[in-house]
Amino acid sequence: xxxxxxxxxxxxxxxxxxxxxxxxxxxxxxxxxxxxxxxxxxxxxxxxxxxxxxxxxxxxxxxxxxxxxxxxxxxxxxxxxxxxxxxx
Numbered sequence: 817x818x819x820x821x822x823x824x825x826x827x828x829x830x831x832x833x834x835x836x837x838x839x840x841x842x843x844x845x846x847x848x849x850x851x852x853x854x855x856x857x858x859x860x861x862x863x864x865x866x867x868x869x870x871x872x873x874x875x876x877x878x879x880x881x882x883x884x885x886x887x888x889x890x891x892x893x894x895x896x897x898x899x900x901x902x903x904x
Contacts, residue, residue: 854874
């Protein structure tokens with residue numbers, strides 16, 4: 817994936833999950849908020865070439881992200897957790 821500090825990533829992930837768990841939200845709202853946050857974060861990078869490189873890397877990660885999400889959803893379903901509604 818991307819280079820970075822794994823400990824810092826874990827702290828940020830935990831904060832985001834805590835924030836999402838405070839109030840029930842729809843999946844689309846969560847996805848839109850994360851896209852907006854990603855956009856804001858990209859805007860803080862001064863170099864346009866670096867922004868483009870990160871955006872390209874994100875595109876490359878999308879198939880793996882979907883595979884992981886599918887596997888996680890299957891595991892949750894097997895464990896008896898209910899899935900959210902369809903978004904279409």
